[in-house]
Amino acid sequence: NNNNNNNNNKSRHRIALILSFSCILLLIASVANNKNVIINNNTNKKNTAAVTVTSFSSTSTNNDKSTNDNHNNNINNDIMNRRLSMMGGGDLALGKSMRKRKEGNLVVILNTPKCGTGSLTATFEKSFECTREHREKEDEEYVGIYSCPDNNIVLRTHNVQEGKKTIKDMRQQHPPKKCLVVSAVRDPQTWIPSLFMQKFEKELCNADADDNLLVDKYREWYQSPEGRELISSVSQWVIPELLQEFGGVSLSEVFKSMDFYGGYSVLLHPSTYGIGDAFYNCELLMLRMEDHQIWPDIMTSILPGVSYYQIPSRPKLCPKIATQYDDLKKHVIPHEEKMAIIDSDPGVEEYFRVYGRLEESEG
Numbered sequence: 001n002n003n004n005n006n007n008n009n010k011s012r013h014r015i016a017l018i019l020s021f022s023c024i025l026l027l028i029a030s031v032a033n034n035k036n037v038i039i040n041n042n043t044n045k046k047n048t049a050a051v052t053v054t055s056f057s058s059t060s061t062n063n064d065k066s067t068n069d070n071h072n073n074n075i076n077n078d079i080m081n082r083r084l085s086m087m088g089g090g091d092l093a094l095g096k097s098m099r100k101r102k103e104g105n106l107v108v109i110l111n112t113p114k115c116g117t118g119s120l121t122a123t124f125e126k127s128f129e130c131t132r133e134h135r136e137k138e139d140e141e142y143v144g145i146y147s148c149p150d151n152n153i154v155l156r157t158h159n160v161q162e163g164k165k166t167i168k169d170m171r172q173q174h175p176p177k178k179c180l181v182v183s184a185v186r187d188p189q190t191w192i193p194s195l196f197m198q199k200f201e202k203e204l205c206n207a208d209a210d211d212n213l214l215v216d217k218y219r220e221w222y223q224s225p226e227g228r229e230l231i232s233s234v235s236q237w238v239i240p241e242l243l244q245e246f247g248g249v250s251l252s253e254v255f256k257s258m259d260f261y262g263g264y265s266v267l268l269h270p271s272t273y274g275i276g277d278a279f280y281n282c283e284l285l286m287l288r289m290e291d292h293q294i295w296p297d298i299m300t301s302i303l304p305g306v307s308y309y310q311i312p313s314r315p316k317l318c319p320k321i322a323t324q325y326d327d328l329k330k331h332v333i334p335h336e337e338k339m340a341i342i343d344s345d346p347g348v349e350e351y352f353r354v355y356g357r358l359e360e361s362e363g
Helices: 002-049 063-084 117-127 160-173 188-199 211-223 225-235 239-245 251-261 289-302 319-330 335-342 346-354
Strands: 105-110 131-133 143-148 152-157 178-185 264-268 282-288
Touching (some): 105 117, 117 152, 143 160, 160 239, 178 239, 178 289, 188 211, 188 225, 188 319, 211 225, 211 319, 211 335, 225 335, 239 251, 251 264, 282 289
Parallel strands (some): 105 152, 178 282
Antiparallel strands (some): 131 143, 143 152
16 A cells, blocks of 8 residues: 555656646647737837838848838739739739829839830820920930829839939929839840830831841941940949939849749839938839730729820831841850950849840840
C-alpha cells in the first residue's frame, strides 16, 4: 500500500509539473502574440501616414519605400482586376485622385516622341470633346493645350520642364485638379526606324520602293554623328527626368512592374514639397507600346467613358513603302554600331538593356 501511495504521489507530481510548464508556455505565447499585435498596429499606423513614392525593387529595406510599393501595387492590382473582369463602367480608376469619370481632370501626355503620343492625346481629346488652343511655337519645348467641357484639361508635350510650368499655370487658373500623367516607352528595334522615318518623311513617304536604298540610308543615318545625337538625346528627353520626379525609380524597376502587370505600371508622386509641386497628387501611368493591344482596356479602367483612339500608323500614311518600312523595323543594328549610339549617353544603355537589345546579334 505504501508503495502504491508513493507511486500515486509521484504521478501527481509529474502531472503538476507538466501542467505548470504548459501554463508557462501558454503565457509566453500570449505575451509574444500581444507584442506582435502592437507592432503590427504601429506599423499599420505608420503605413497609413506614409506618402513617399516607391521603387519596385524587392531588395529595399526602407519602410517608407516598402509601404508605397504596397500602395502602388494595390493600384496596379485594382486596374488589373477591373480589366480582367471586363468592368468597363462604374466608379474607378486609378487611385483616389481620378475617381470622377469626366469632371475636373488634368491629363498630361508627357511622352517620348514616336511612342504613341498622337494616339494617347487623341484618346483624351476626343473622349473629353476638347478644343485645341492653337499656338505658333511647335518645337521640342512646345506644350499643346486642349480645353474641354466639365473643367477638364489635356496637355501634350515632350518636355518635362515646360510641362511642369504649364501644369502649375493650369492648376492656378482652375484649382483643384485631379491629375494623371501618361507616358510610354518603345522597343528601340522599332522606335529608331520610326524616328528615322519622321525625320525624312517628306523625302521617303512618296518615294519609289527600293529595299536596298531605304536600308542603306537608314544605316548611314544612325551611324552619322547627327543620327547618333538625335537618337541619344530624344530617347532621354522624357523618361529619366520623369521617373526622377516620381520617386527616382529606374526604368529597369518600372519594367519589372510592367512585366508583372502585363504592359503598364502606376506610380504616385511623392509630393515632397506639397502643393507647390507641379506633379502634386499626380499619378503616372507608364505604358509599353509592345502591349498596345490592351491599351483600350487600361484606358477604360483609368476613367470609365474614356475610349482609346488610335491614329493612322506609318504604313497607312506611307503606303508606297509600307513593306520596306516593315522590313526596316526588323533590321538588327550590328553590335559595334549599336555601341557607338550607346556611348553618346549612358542613359541610352539602360534603354537598350531593358529591351534585351544589348547582347543580340545580327540575324
